[in-house]
Amino acid sequence: MTTPPSARRVDCLEEILTTYHRYGHAHYGESVSELEHALQCATFALRAGEPAVLIAACLLHDYGHLRHGLGEDCADRGIDAGHESIGAAALAPHFQPALVAGVALHVEAKRYLCFAEPEHLARLSPASSQSLRLQGGPHDAAAARAFLAHPHSALALRVRRYDELGKVPGMTTPSLDAFRDVLLAALRPERDAAVAQS
Numbered sequence: 001m002t003t004p005p006s007a008r009r010v011d012c013l014e015e016i017l018t019t020y021h022r023y024g025h026a027h028y029g030e031s032v033s034e035l036e037h038a039l040q041c042a043t044f045a046l047r048a049g050e051p052a053v054l055i056a057a058c059l060l061h062d063y064g065h066l067r068h069g070l071g072e073d074c075a076d077r078g079i080d081a082g083h084e085s086i087g088a089a090a091l092a093p094h095f096q097p098a099l100v101a102g103v104a105l106h107v108e109a110k111r112y113l114c115f116a117e118p119e120h121l122a123r124l125s126p127a128s129s130q131s132l133r134l135q136g137g138p139h140d141a142a143a144a145r146a147f148l149a150h151p152h153s154a155l156a157l158r159v160r161r162y163d164e165l166g167k168v169p170g171m172t173t174p175s176l177d178a179f180r181d182v183l184l185a186a187l188r189p190e191r192d193a194a195v196a197q198s
């Protein structure tokens, strides 16, 4: 028999879902909103049969964009908000380390792919090209080796590939609430979460 999630864990999910409902209309220079982008990335991962933790990482990978408070035009003003670190820090007390690593590393995965696969660099949207410059540009060989040595680099690369797909104007996806069970499955076990918060 599965244990029902505690009130605290449900609260953390409600805060995340409310944040997307409240601030997910922002666009960050792309042709889809943050909420549409999150849902599309998660939907592509779902359709590919990915595990819950990866689908949830796709859904939440840009959560930091909704929390940094610098505005959706910050890249136009030459600011790298470091959204991957902000999102990972906010999610770390609640979610499994693999999800947190996928969020934290998805920018490094983009920098790696732009080094390793010239076609990935060529396909970037204008907004993604702009942010790449602020994020340090494509890896060099040493940075690529360091990235690949991370135990969650493969997961982060998968997140990044779905990230790049999730920019389709008008695409039909499940609603945010439809991913509630996926998010619940990606939460840390209760005892881990208590230690991470202490």
Ligand SMILES: [Fe+2]
Residues within 6 Å of the ligand: 037, 061, 062, 163
């Ligand atoms: Fe993204």
